[in-house]
Amino acid sequence: MNNADDEPADPNQPGRHTFGSYKDIVCEYGWNNYQLESRQNAENSSLVNYILSKDGKVIYEDSHSAANFPNGNGLKVFVSSPNYGAASLFHVRNFYVEILKDFCDEEITCAANSICESGNYTCTCNAGYSGSCENVDCLVDSYCDDIDECGGIVNPCGNSTCENTEGSYSCPCQTGFNHDGDNCVDVDECDLDSPCPDFSTCNNIPSTFECGCIVGYVTPYVNETCRGFDACDGFECFDEDECAFDVCGENTICTNSAGSYSCNCVEGFQLRGNECNDIDECTPDSGPCPDFSTCENAVPSFGCFCQAGFDGGFCIGNECTNFTCPDIDECASGTHLCEGLCLNTVGHYTCSCP
Ligand SMILES: [Ca+2]
Ligand SMILES: [Ca+2]
Ligand SMILES: [Ca+2]
Ligand SMILES: [Ca+2]
Known part of the structure; x- marks a missing residue:
């Protein structure tokens, strides 16, 4: 059957194009990058069919086998002829090829978290997502789910914590650590914040810091030191009353x-x-005691004791300032024992006959 009277395939129009001598134009898709052409074989008058690229390069020629059609790259080739495979092209009647125009210009709805890629005729999951969306068919019931980067054997964060996020992941350092490139290094809180109160020292330690009172100062806190911002809030050091x-x-x-x-x-x-x-006040000599007295050490202090023949008695410690031991005039006081004349001397007296 010859459909030569049918509307010829316009290679510049969107459509579904039939090979051979039959044309079955159904405008559904775009005609963009390829052309169809049927040429008559000069020897046997058969028609030879070509798919040409826009620059005229033959992509497909005179094939009886749909397997050789360049499926993909914007071509979808369908074979519906019951005579498919026969020797003559005339028997291959209902070959048609759909050539898609810009894929993404169609009313394409890619799955969430995917992007339409015109050149590849695909919806591709965004970075950080994976799913079923690998070809045109992905448009139906396809999905792109967040990749749990932290769930694998290899921790992409190295030695720091991996935290999965929607579409990505992060590598937060533990409290008290900051990023230094890919590594987490301890924050020196003592250097940055002076978090410790007066009369205390700050000791930087991994993940936190410690405040402790300097010598001579104490804190009413139960512990002598505090650790970290929360615990050290209100920490104070007071002079110790030793x-x-x-x-x-x-x-x-x-x-x-x-x-x-x-x-x-x-x-x-x-x-x-x-x-x-x-203090042994009596050493050396008589120490603080006046003449004619005897010094006797005591704990504490000392005493001065007037010698026999001298008046004044004794004194203790500070009483001995200006203390003296005056001579006793036994002759005048009548305490002498002379039967004759009495002659007073320093510290004693003498008797003589009248
Ligand atoms: Ca993720
Ligand atoms: Ca620290
Ligand atoms: Ca003190
Ligand atoms: Ca003494």
């Missing part, structure tokens, strides 16, 4: 000061080594 404790030892006076304290010996004691020992 004198509230027996830090100086015996015979001392403790004096508290900001960040420290001092120990002094009480009066009558002096520091020897780390101890306050009694």
